[in-house]
Amino acid sequence: MASNSNEEEASMTMQQREDWLRERGVEIEPPQTATSESCSSSTTGTMSSILEQMAGVGLKEDEDDVSSNNVSFVCVPQDESKEIFSLKLPASLAKNANGDLLPKYVKPYFASDRQSIDTALLEQQATKHFAGGNLSGLVESNISAASMNAAAAMGSVETFPLVHPADTNGYTGVYIYLDEVGMLKKLPNNNRATRIAATCGFHPPPNFYGDVFIGRVTSRPTLQNVNFEVHDTNRESQWMQRAISENLIWQQELNKVTNKTSEVQPPAVGTEGNTAEENNFSWTQDEEEVELSVLPPMEESSSFNKKLVKVIFLSKKVKVKYDKQDILDVSLYGAIDVDGCTWTIDGSNIVITCEKVDTGTFWPRISP
Numbered sequence: 001m002a003s004n005s006n007e008e009e010a011s012m013t014m015q016q017r018e019d020w021l022r023e024r025g026v027e028i029e030p031p032q033t034a035t036s037e038s039c040s041s042s043t044t045g046t047m048s049s050i051l052e053q054m055a056g057v058g059l060k061e062d063e064d065d066v067s068s069n070n071v072s073f074v075c076v077p078q079d080e081s082k083e084i085f086s087l088k089l090p091a092s093l094a095k096n097a098n099g100d101l102l103p104k105y106v107k108p109y110f111a112s113d114r115q116s117i118d119t120a121l122l123e124q125q126a127t128k129h130f131a132g133g134n135l136s137g138l139v140e141s142n143i144s145a146a147s148m149n150a151a152a153a154m155g156s157v158e159t160f161p162l163v164h165p166a167d168t169n170g171y172t173g174v175y176i177y178l179d180e181v182g183m184l185k186k187l188p189n190n191n192r193a194t195r196i197a198a199t200c201g202f203h204p205p206p207n208f209y210g211d212v213f214i215g216r217v218t219s220r221p222t223l224q225n226v227n228f229e230v231h232d233t234n235r236e237s238q239w240m241q242r243a244i245s246e247n248l249i250w251q252q253e254l255n256k257v258t259n260k261t262s263e264v265q266p267p268a269v270g271t272e273g274n275t276a277e278e279n280n281f282s283w284t285q286d287e288e289e290v291e292l293s294v295l296p297p298m299e300e301s302s303s304f305n306k307k308l309v310k311v312i313f314l315s316k317k318v319k320v321k322y323d324k325q326d327i328l329d330v331s332l333y334g335a336i337d338v339d340g341c342t343w344t345i346d347g348s349n350i351v352i353t354c355e356k357v358d359t360g361t362f363w364p365r366i367s368p
Contacts, residue, residue: 173217280297316331
């Protein structure tokens, strides 16, 4: 059976492969084909914008007609004190274009956030993509802070698939739409979005930053947006209960048609035996705790005298004094439970263990 299946996939034409991918929510567009952006730009002047809806203005009276086929999607604020709420993709936009229109529709909202890219964080992330960590040409490169800020000013939307269209779900997919440079803007974690992704089978679940939107598409007969309501974010909803098995099947089928091996969700920083190195300490984490290992100062002996060590725990900061001198003062990305923090001497290092207040999450970095 496996041999016959592989032979069928090997004999598929390029058109058949593209058709298979389109049915499962993958947008494939020839370079010469006009995109829906031109269509949307010609109509945005007469329709309610995402900024108006987010400001509570709502749809224009003619757009709010129940017969106008407006498409529902939701906003998940990063601030958990705010409820998830419903928004509408105006039908007047959908009439002029095909495909998933939400990335272009929500783009102005992310552009309206004028926070600049954090240059130090950009360089830190770029280090992972430059052999040997040589960043001498970063400013002149295509990922310079200036070019990233220019892209952020125009709005940059990333689409994250929670579940792909497949025959098991009627060819409907659910996607998160987020600020692509939210991490580099140091936007706060969106823990609700992370929990939704975890429920859908992503482990470790990715971090999302700032407010995000969630919408649904159908890929048959053509790719288009369909309703996604607030109650669909409930973890007991049918689509979310099926997501783990459907995502596994989708990945297996995609690997076959693209002749690729399985892609594994990359581990979070400081997990799975990988130690994150900082200037004078290193750290690891799991979903419950973060552990810091502090090195002795260069001028000291090869180990610490425990009687001279003082560790101070604050809600989002850890300080270490040795012989009344500051040797560590680090602000933390997330809050810690001060009463659940401990420290000890292990070999030549001070090992500090802190309980996270928001358990079940991974920090993308040690500091804010």
